[in-house]
Amino acid sequence: MDLSPVAEDYLKAIYYLETENGRPVRTSDISEALDVTSPTVTSMLDTLDERELANYTPYQGVELTDRGREVVLQLVRNHRLLETFLMEYLDYSWSAVHDEADRLEHHVSDEFTRRLAAFLGEPATDPHGDPIPDADLRMPDESPYTPLTEFEPDDRVTVEQVPHRDPDVREYLSRHRIGPGTRLVVEEVSPIDLVTVVPSSTGASVALPTHVARRIGARAVTK
Numbered sequence: 001m002d003l004s005p006v007a008e009d010y011l012k013a014i015y016y017l018e019t020e021n022g023r024p025v026r027t028s029d030i031s032e033a034l035d036v037t038s039p040t041v042t043s044m045l046d047t048l049d050e051r052e053l054a055n056y057t058p059y060q061g062v063e064l065t066d067r068g069r070e071v072v073l074q075l076v077r078n079h080r081l082l083e084t085f086l087m088e089y090l091d092y093s094w095s096a097v098h099d100e101a102d103r104l105e106h107h108v109s110d111e112f113t114r115r116l117a118a119f120l121g122e123p124a125t126d127p128h129g130d131p132i133p134d135a136d137l138r139m140p141d142e143s144p145y146t147p148l149t150e151f152e153p154d155d156r157v158t159v160e161q162v163p164h165r166d167p168d169v170r171e172y173l174s175r176h177r178i179g180p181g182t183r184l185v186v187e188e189v190s191p192i193d194l195v196t197v198v199p200s201s202t203g204a205s206v207a208l209p210t211h212v213a214r215r216i217g218a219r220a221v222t223k
Helices: 005-021 027-034 038-050 066-089 097-107 110-119 167-175
Strands: 054-057 061-064 156-161 183-190 194-199 206-209 217-220
Touching: 005 027, 005 038, 005 061, 005 066, 027 038, 027 061, 038 054, 038 061, 061 066, 066 097, 066 110
Parallel strands: none
Antiparallel strands: 054 061, 156 183, 156 217, 183 194, 194 206
């Protein structure tokens, strides 16, 4: 399907907002996510609706169609395979691969993606622990990881999945050496929306806002 990278970015934004907040998605949320004006969003949503990639109702919001969701899942597959390649073979860090893959995902063919997946051994997850859609664009129904917010003080865990689309969150976690594979001790779960953890690599306490900690997936470590 002949779509511009800009149109594809709109579809991805709708997909992630649907996933995080439910549907239909408000135009104001898309405007904020993509840092564009409301009239610009409305114009693009009209185009996506005409192309049967989204169902847009003014003043009510927008939802992806099955066709639109298929386009997005192919982009997600491209993106996460590219991230895996960049980290495993070009020595990118987990915190740097997202932006690079964002630029590349729009410009690879389905055949390239098929070959890349085979070359990488058909990985199930990317460097951030996110699932990679399979060749039929199917996603797992549930994450195998437990949100960090569900652990108790003194629990020892290994981080398996980190939020990475927000550059400020990415930078904060990277600066405090928290990423996939990091071992943590949960120090405190505060009633004021903070989870404090201690990475084994630094031994220094790190305060995580609950909305960030909730998006960090982890596995319990047996003492």
